[in-house]
Amino acid sequence: MNTALLLGTAVVIVLAVIASLWGRRATPLKKAIAQSIEIHNVAPIVEAMRELKFVDSASTWHKTLGSLWLVYERELAAKLLIEAASMHTSDVIVTWTQRIVEVEPEHALKWLGREFILEKLQLPDDAIPVAPPRKGQRATKKPKKK
Numbered sequence: 001m002n003t004a005l006l007l008g009t010a011v012v013i014v015l016a017v018i019a020s021l022w023g024r025r026a027t028p029l030k031k032a033i034a035q036s037i038e039i040h041n042v043a044p045i046v047e048a049m050r051e052l053k054f055v056d057s058a059s060t061w062h063k064t065l066g067s068l069w070l071v072y073e074r075e076l077a078a079k080l081l082i083e084a085a086s087m088h089t090s091d092v093i094v095t096w097t098q099r100i101v102e103v104e105p106e107h108a109l110k111w112l113g114r115e116f117i118l119e120k121l122q123l124p125d126d127a128i129p130v131a132p133p134r135k136g137q138r139a140t141k142k143p144k145k146k
Contacts (some may be wrong), residue, residue: 028052029060033067042080049087058090065096074104078111085120094120 026034032048045064054060061084068077078100085093097120101108108117118127 029054029064033064036076036080037068037071037073040076042076042083045080046083046087055087058088058092061088061090062092062095065092069099074100075107075111078104078107082112082116085116097121 029045029048029052032044035044036042049055049060049064065077065080065084068074068080077096081093081096081100084096097112097117100112101117101121104111117123118125
């Protein structure tokens with residue numbers, strides 16, 4: 001009985017390991033994300049999205065942008081967002097534009113460009129597309145004393 005219990009436990013453990021590895025296998029898109037991070041260029045991701053016919057998938061764009069964001073490849077995520085916007089239109093583009101502007105206001109204009117931000121967030125031309133100052137920062141400079 002002890003042997004049967006040990007054998008059963010071993011089978012369960014082996015199956016759990018196989019299931020875990022199966023779920024983590026590298027897909028072409030995951031490989032493209034890793035390659036893009038390595039070379040700091042979104043071309044492999046864009047190519048994989050086209051080959052896999054994921055260009056029209058809002059959820060795939062969202063997950064891919066999120067993958068870059070979570071590993072702090074935020075400039076790369078911004079570059080991918082611009083590429084995504086040229087091929088796909090959905091709320092995902094607006095959502096990620098807002099996120100970049102809100103979380104990385106000091107870089108958003110440089111990474112995305114003023115026109116892109118104004119267009120995607122549907123702001124008037126005279127709007128300054130940056131997030132409010134963070135805690136401890138001033139919204140404007142102190143006036144100089146005369």
